[in-house]
Amino acid sequence: MSNAKLLTEVRLVGRGGQGVVTAGELLGAAALAGGANAQAIPTFGPERRGALSSCVVRVSPEEILLKHSVARPDILLCLDPTIWQVNDVRQGLADDATLIFNSNQSQESLRSALDERGFFASNGATVFVLDATAIALEQLGKPITNTAMLGAIAGATGLISLDALGACYRERFGPRAEVNLACARAAAERLTRLPSAA
Amino acid sequence: MGRERYQYFVERAKSTLTYDPGWSHDNPTGTWRTMRPIKTDAKCTSCDLCWLLCPEGSVSRGSYAIDYDYCKGCGICAHECRAGVIVMEREAG
Amino acid sequence: MTRQFWNGNMAAAQAVRQSRVEVIAAYPITPQTHTVEYLAQFVADGELDARMVKVESEHSALSACCGASIVGSRTFTASCSQGLQLMSEVMYFASGMRFPIVMAVANRTLSVPVNIWADHQDTLVNRDAGWIQIYTRSVQEIYDMMLVAFASAEDPRVNLPAIVAYDGFILSHASEPVTPLEQSVVDDFLPSPRATERPLMDPAKPQQFGEVLFPEWYPDFEYKKHSALVGAADVLTERFAALAELSGRRYDLVERDSDPGAKTVIFGIGSMMQTARHTAAKLREQGESVAVVNLRVFRPFPEQAVAKALQHAETVLVLDRDIGYGSAGMVYPDVVRALYHAEHRPTVLNFIVGLGGKDITEQTILRSLELAKDGYRGQSVFWPDARGPQEGIAPSAQR
Structure with a gap:
């Protein structure tokens, strides 16, 4: 069915308290502002600060009928530097997925840590990395990386635009929108692509 | 409670859908710090403030060693340290 | 707006x-x-x-x-x-x-x-x-x-x-x-x-x-x-x-997805019916005769409208995201009642799915359709996404 191709699924993962759910809502809203249909389904457990928190966002030009959080993500966005090392966040990941990590490790050590956990198994994945925590600490003074990481999606994939993101930030954050948008812009600029398998 | 007696309760509990009784000691909570407290060479005065004020009980009295398995990197110890012994650094991740 | x-x-x-x-x-x-x-x-x-x-x-x-x-x-x-x-x-x-x-x-x-x-x-x-x-x-x-x-x-x-x-x-x-x-x-x-x-x-x-x-x-x-x-x-x-x-948004007591002549109809309430629609649309593209009927209003139960929406079906799968312990799902009995006096009474089977938030995916719907293929063989209630029946635990509980 053509619908399957048109549908983009994004999985956002982080830890409770980092704004994963808000990020999912903002991503969906930005896609909506760009004229697409969108749906953001957060997955919840008994909430605890620091525990795995994730959200599935679906974007499609057509009406989205699927009502479950089991996804085959085309994009994986890791807000937290270590969550993917302690929880398996790869379930259903598409072979040619785009993976975006927040890390301040060297490319080599990140690469071997990712290899160790099978993130390059398919060789088809495109991996981006940026130090979103540093951006958040610079701009917000807090290690809340969600608004920066959305900028990374805009920079890496074109699923949403920085303009659409800006409009959503203004509606959501009011006077705090500009500083969050600065996070997103910085993230889109500082994003680097990890070379594919040697 | 003896080990045997403890196991008895664990087995009993399993049959009624209860997990083994866990406690936070088994569950290191220090894996997701953004900032890490580091002790520098400055002269510690043994004032006990870091030990007293650490909300996680991650500072040992006397040695003032930091238990990184449970330290969440809140920075209270560094903030309160009068002698400037403890500083916060970005965690690698 | x-x-x-x-x-x-x-x-x-x-x-x-x-x-x-x-x-x-x-x-x-x-x-x-x-x-x-x-x-x-x-x-x-x-x-x-x-x-x-x-x-x-x-x-x-x-x-x-x-x-x-x-x-x-x-x-x-x-x-x-x-x-x-x-x-x-x-x-x-x-x-x-x-x-x-x-x-x-x-x-x-x-x-x-x-x-x-x-x-x-x-x-x-x-x-x-x-x-x-x-x-x-x-x-x-x-x-x-x-x-x-x-x-x-x-x-x-x-x-x-x-x-x-x-x-x-x-x-x-x-x-x-x-x-x-x-x-x-x-x-x-x-x-x-x-x-x-x-x-x-x-x-x-x-x-x-x-x-x-x-x-x-x-x-x-x-x-x-x-x-x-x-x-x-x-x-x-x-x-x-x-x-x-x-x-411009149309609703009814009972809502038929498409294909009024479909042989197999998936029936139920709630968000799972959207996933069912998604799955049925795919199956229709493959030439299968599957439709979805959504029950919007459960009380009052629209008996006549349900009977009408299901009148051409040969098999009706009633999905219940609930279980009336010791009996069947709680939507199922009313559907059977509505169809009892129908001219062409279809086979009506009950599928208990998605309890306690278990995701109801396309696979859940496909598995239910698979189980329904054999029709009624002395068993009307199935648990397509529970481990018990598949692993042979307490089969008598399904009768």
Whole structure:
């Protein structure tokens, strides 16, 4: 069915308290502002600060009928530097997925840590990395990386635009929108692509 | 409670859908710090403030060693340290 | 109005705000909590002129709503799961007193084991409380059905409380596009709360309501209550038509997806019916004869409409996101009743799916269709996504 191709699924993962759910809502809203249909389904457990928190966002030009959080993500966005090392966040990941990590490790050590956990198994994945925590600490003074990481999606994939993101930030954050948008812009600029398998 | 007696309760509990009784000691909570407290060479005065004020009980009295398995990197110890012994650094991740 | 990106609880709260509700009493329970938090914010911000009554339990919440309703206030509450069970006693009182209270339920299963996720156990066990029960499949539908609920419940031909049910988390916490109506349109759609024709209490002249009724007259009273609920189907249909006129969004008591001649029909309530539609559309592209029929209104049960929608089917799969322990799912018996007198009675099988929030995916639907291929072989109830039947545990429990 053509619908399957048109549908983009994004999985956002982080830890409770980092704004994963808000990020999912903002991503969906930005896609909506760009004229697409969108749906953001957060997955919840008994909430605890620091525990795995994730959200599935679906974007499609057509009406989205699927009502479950089991996804085959085309994009994986890791807000937290270590969550993917302690929880398996790869379930259903598409072979040619785009993976975006927040890390301040060297490319080599990140690469071997990712290899160790099978993130390059398919060789088809495109991996981006940026130090979103540093951006958040610079701009917000807090290690809340969600608004920066959305900028990374805009920079890496074109699923949403920085303009659409800006409009959503203004509606959501009011006077705090500009500083969050600065996070997103910085993230889109500082994003680097990890070379594919040697 | 003896080990045997403890196991008895664990087995009993399993049959009624209860997990083994866990406690936070088994569950290191220090894996997701953004900032890490580091002790520098400055002269510690043994004032006990870091030990007293650490909300996680991650500072040992006397040695003032930091238990990184449970330290969440809140920075209270560094903030309160009068002698400037403890500083916060970005965690690698 | 422009398209919004709201979660289900926000859609419910916005519809309640636009309905100009006057009294809200509720007690927080996951996953319903946000609905009431949003409303409290609207009241605090002066966007809604309502009285928020703080209560110590769900039992008190619905009791407070009854007190507000008896003097004619437009009244709202929200709950789910154990909270709804605690309300249960007062639910019968509310319908017996003919209070048009509207309740949002973010469906969540019942303990134990403790589980905060979606299934329809909580509302379906209250199916006989005399309330209208409307089920929804998307966030837009939550918004629309809240308005329909107020309009229908307060209709003088009905005067009964109504539940708008939406799956916890999968709808309550999921954000989707919603196109709300303008305030003036909502105002026209809903009756003025002051125009009610039901007997009200004047606090200045106290009267006694809800007193004893002796056996001689009790059946008459119950018949009237039952008839009012049965008759609510016509009022709901009218309100659906009126809403379609204003919004372009069409709803019905029973909604047929496509292909009226399909041999196999998937039937049920709630958000899983969207996934079923998605799956059926794919199967139709592969040449299979599969359609989906959604039951929007479970109480009153639209017997004739269900029979009509299923008249050409050879096999009907009733999906139940609930279990009537020791019997079958709770939607299933009514469907069988509706089809018993049909000219061509199809095979009707029951599938218990998605309990306690287990994701209902395309695989769940496909597995159900697979199990239905053999028809009735002495077994009418299947558990396609439970491990027990597959692993051969207690097969006698499935008979």
